[in-house]
Amino acid sequence: MSFNLRKDSKGVVVVGVDGQLIVGNRQELKQKVLDALEGGAKKFVIDFSRTGYIDSSGLGVLVSLSKKIREQGGDLRLAGLNEDLQTLFELTKLDTLFSILKTPEEAVAAF
Template identity: 45%
Template sequence: MINTVMIPRNFAIDEATELREKLIDMIENNKYDFLLDFSNCTFIDSTGLGVLVSVYKRINEHKGSLKLVKLNDNVMKVFKLTRLDKVFEIN
């Protein structure tokens, strides 16, 4: 079963910490397949990216999946600049 998680509008330090805790809790409860919906997200910083990378590593340890969807142009630009568009499956 795929678990859909909404990414906050401003995915920076406070929101990133909260989302990390939520995702890690889900992983610890044997949920390993995620669809992260960026339709509300207009900004992501390095903390947000760090959360995604650390969660991605944990999910991979369990042979799970992580897909990112509905990224706007500004957020997508950050993924391309950091080359994380080559790491994550983005639709």
Template identity: 40%
Template sequence: MEIERTAHGSATVLRCQGRLTMTSASRLREAVDQAVQDGRHRLVADLAETEFVDSSGLGALVSGLKRARQCGGDLRIAAPVEQVRTVLSLTNLDRVLRPYPTVEDATRDW
């Protein structure tokens, strides 16, 4: 899993490329931690190139959301592929991690 961090106005985009699983979930956690430590609390996980997410990957997204909200920010997810939308809806996590169609949509009101 490659994670690329870019600034997008007041938001920080974490572009996650590859598979977000038990073995790679810690990368996302670290990336969120680092962003929050740098004072960036409005985060978007760009999942357009995330092929697969397992439950540990979902766990990393949920932890990221909690971390960002603790600091008064938020974590939003953008452009998930079908497999990712399926696991989000199966676990009802799409109600806390509402998927936005694009990064643009996710950052519009920030």
């Protein structure tokens, strides 16, 4: 499992989550995004196209990051959720908190 950060030509940071986002690795994701935020990035997309599962700790870190990014005048969008992950966001009503797009390309284009 790992997190891959890339910055596209519009300056959007796209973070790919490989494997899972859970209690054991959420801090690593948080630190990578916060480092990019501190480096001046404002627009973020988390890409879950290659993610198997997310636990509630992973959901919690997304809530935390979204707050911190908004405090800095930026925005965090989510993309690439499979049907099970989409259901997880709907069940927890987190779909009302996040802007969720089908693909990372759509999420980047929407900025």
